[in-house]
Amino acid sequence: MSGELGGNLVSIKVSGNPTSLAEAALERITDNEWQIENEAFRVVDLDTDPVLEQYDGSTNWNEIPYESVDRLSGKFTFSGDGHGTNAEPIRVKSGNYLPMTVAAYAHAYSYNRAVELHEVPRFLDTYKRRIHGTKFASGSLSQWDVKDTYYETALIAGKPVVLEIKATTDGDPQRVWAILENEELSAALDSPQDLAVSFVSTGKLLNL
Numbered sequence: 472m473s474g475e476l477g478g479n480l481v482s483i484k485v486s487g488n489p490t491s492l493a494e495a496a497l498e499r500i501t502d503n504e505w506q507i508e509n510e511a512f513r514v515v516d517l518d519t520d521p522v523l524e525q526y527d528g529s530t531n532w533n534e535i536p537y538e539s540v541d542r543l544s545g546k547f548t549f550s551g552d553g554h555g556t557n558a559e560p561i562r563v564k565s566g567n568y569l570p571m572t573v574a575a576y577a578h579a580y581s582y583n584r585a586v587e588l589h590e591v592p593r594f595l596d597t598y599k600r601r602i603h604g605t606k607f608a609s610g611s612l613s614q615w616d617v618k619d620t621y622y623e624t625a626l627i628a629g630k631p632v633v634l635e636i637k638a639t640t641d642g643d644p645q646r647v648w649a650i651l652e653n654e655e656l657s658a659a660l661d662s663p664q665d666l667a668v669s670f671v672s673t674g675k676l677l678n679l
Contacts, residue, residue: 479558481504481638482571483573483574483576483577483580483612483634483635484571484572484573484574484633484634484636484638485571485572485574485632485633485634485635486514486569486570486571486632486633486660487569487570487571487572488569488570489516489518489519489567489568489569489664490509490567490568490590491535491565491566491567492512492515492521492563492565492566492567492568493563493564493565493566494562494563494564495507495508495509495562495563495568495636496508496509496513496560496562497523497531497560497562498562499554499555499558500504500519500546502510502544502551502554502555502556503538503546503548503549503554504547504549505544505546505547505549505554506544506546506547506562507545507563507568509630510539511570511571512568513543513545513547513568513626514542514545514568514569514570514571514633514646515540515545515566515567515568515569515658516542516566516568516585516665517568517631517648518567519567520540521540521547521563521564521566522534522537522562522563522564522566523536523537523547523559523561523562523563523564524562524563524564524661525553525558525559525561525562526559526560526561527559528559530613530631532564533562535549535553536563537549537551537671538555541675542602542657542675542676543633543646543647544677545568545647546594550632557669563622565591567634571633571635577612577613578625579613580607580610580611580613580636581610581611582610582636583608583609583610584608584676585606585607585608585609586603586604586605586607587603587605587607588601588602588603588604588605588621589601589602589603592627593607606676607611607671607672607676607677608649608671609669609670609671609672610654611667611668611670612667612669612670613665613666613667627654628651630650631648631649631650631673631674632648632649632650632651633646633648633649634646634647634649634658634670645676645677645678646677647672647674647675647676648659648669648673648674648675649670649671649672649673649674650670650671650672650673651668651670652668652669652670652671653668653669654666654667654668654669655667655668659661
């Protein structure tokens with residue numbers, strides 16, 4: 472069980488502007504799954520499709536296809552031969568990543584993962600039947616220390632960003648495509664001024 476961090480040590484990272492991924496190396500995870508080697512480059516831009524290339528063992532790099540890419544973890548899935556233990560190096564020929572930087576430290580936050588439940592009753596059923604629908608997440612962040620004004624900028628622009636929340640000393644962070652929903656400023660005589668921001672997911676949720 473990983474230790475919980477003190478509230479004011481919970482760091483909130485957000486994604487920045489797209490930056491070139493050219494010549495970023497991939498490392499083999501399994502025979503059909505490779506991941507961008509540099510952890511800082513692993514959040515792949517939604518608006519550009521990466522192009523990969525593989526060394527031919529001599530002097531050239533040739534473009535190669537892939538089945539899919541997980542844009543929150545930088546993992547590429549392949550099919551066919553040429554990607555196993557003895558495979559030649561693979562790298563990104565072109566594409567963009569989103570740099571993740573700390574935007575705030577939260578003294579309180581909430582993060583909820585959920586799934587829609589759809590009722591599917593049959594004729595003459597006495598009890599309700601349900602099946603899982605689409606997954607989503609929502610939450611809010613209350614901040615002691617805001618590192619920059621990225622929250623306000625993203626809120627006005629209405630563009631999806633990647634939020635990464637790490638709240639334990641050795642646990643995995645949560646990463647999610649999200650839209651910032653609103654912000655609320657509050658203050659009282661016996662407490663510091665506080666800014667709260669709420670968000671809702673607009674894509675995949677990832678527990679790294």
